[in-house]
Amino acid sequence: MSRLPPATRDRLADEITFHPATAEARLLREALGRFATGVTVVTTAGPQGPLGMTVNSFSSVSLEPPLVLWCPARASARHAAFAEAAAWSVHVLGAEQLETCLRFTRGGRQFEGLETALTEEGVPVIPGVAARFDCAAHAVHAAGDHSVLIGRVLRVTVAGPGDHPLVFAAGRFGQFEPDDGA
Numbered sequence: 001m002s003r004l005p006p007a008t009r010d011r012l013a014d015e016i017t018f019h020p021a022t023a024e025a026r027l028l029r030e031a032l033g034r035f036a037t038g039v040t041v042v043t044t045a046g047p048q049g050p051l052g053m054t055v056n057s058f059s060s061v062s063l064e065p066p067l068v069l070w071c072p073a074r075a076s077a078r079h080a081a082f083a084e085a086a087a088w089s090v091h092v093l094g095a096e097q098l099e100t101c102l103r104f105t106r107g108g109r110q111f112e113g114l115e116t117a118l119t120e121e122g123v124p125v126i127p128g129v130a131a132r133f134d135c136a137a138h139a140v141h142a143a144g145d146h147s148v149l150i151g152r153v154l155r156v157t158v159a160g161p162g163d164h165p166l167v168f169a170a171g172r173f174g175q176f177e178p179d180d181g182a
Contacts, residue, residue, distance in 0.1 A: 030170075033169060033170045033171055034169070034170065035169070036167050036168065036169035036176075037056040037057075037058075037167070037168050037169070038056065038058065038092055038093075038165045038166065038167060038168075039054065039055075039056055039092075039093045039097075039101050039165070039166040039167070039168050039173070040054070040055045040056065040058045040070070040090050040091055040092050040093065041053065041054050041055070041090075041091045041093065041100065041101065041104045041126060041129075042055050042058075042070055042072075042082065042088055042089065042090050042091070043088060043089050043091065043123055043124050043125065043126065044081060044082055044085040044087065044088040044089075044123055044124075045085070045087075045118075045122045045123055045124065046078070046081040046085075047081060049111075050110070050111045050116065050124035051078055051081050051082070051110070052103075052104040052110055052111065052124075052126075053072060053076070053078050053082065053104055054101050054102075054104040054105045054108075055070050055071075055072070055090075056168050057070050057071040057146070058070045058090055058092075061150060065152055066152065066153035067138060067150055067151065067152055067153065068090060068133055068135060068150070068151055068153055069148055069149060069150045069151070070090060070149055071143065071146040071147065071148050071149070072146060072147060072149065073145060073146050074142075074145055074146060074147055075145065076106075079147065082149060083140050083147055083149065085137060086121070086136065086137055087119070087121035087122070087123050087134070087135060087136050087137060087151075087154075088123055088135055088137070088149075088151060089119060089123045089124075089125050089132055089133065089134045089135065090132065090133040090135065090151075091125070091126050091129040091131075091132050092129060092130045092131040092132070092133075092165060093129055093130060093165065093166040094128075094129060094130040094159065094163050094164065094165060094166060095164040095165060095166050095167075095175035095176075096166075097128075097129065097130075097166055098166060098173055100126060100129075101166060101173070111124065114126065115127065119134045119155070120134075121134065121136070121154070128159075129157075129159065130158075130159045130163045130164075130165055130166075131156065131157065131158045131159065132156070132157040133151070133153050133155075133156055134153070134154045134155040134156075134157075135151025135152060135153055135154060136151060136152045136154055137149070137150075137151055137152075138150045138151050138152045164176060
């Protein structure tokens with residue numbers, strides 16, 4: 001007798017297993033897409049002016065000291081500016097900020113027409129986000145086709161308690177609304 005609930009049994013009937021080194025990259029990307037992430041924009045002061053990049057590879061590392069990480073692609077034209085930056089800010093986007101997300105993707109408008117302020121470190125910041133982590137560069141590690149950038153959190157700015165994050169999963173954007181307990 002099976003102890004798995006029917007929905008799980010159905011899911012297992014359709015499961016596939018593959019080795020990522022021999023499978024099409026699309027299969028690995030689809031499998032990774034099953035893990036929902038928040039959406040962030042990381043900004044810094046680049047050699048030619050303010051720079052931003054939409055990122056979903058953001059995570060906390062340590063509370064003491066306060067460290068966070070994110071992982072830009074080494075093939076990105078913006079990689080060197082971020083990897084060499086002394087400071088950068090991670091902006092967690094709210095559910096209504098899809099346009100902000102898209103402006104910092106490849107070919108997006110970046111800061112064009114966007115009002116910004118600067119942190120004490122001279123990093124451009126985007127107003128009205130769900131949360132912002134202003135960071136000093138702490139370490140950079142090569143990791144395959146990406147780099148792991150670790151920052152020491154200098155300051156945190158958080159929006160109101162009713163703010164909901166923009167979420168990315170399975171190649172699509174959406175929002176998470178917590179259960180109100182009703």
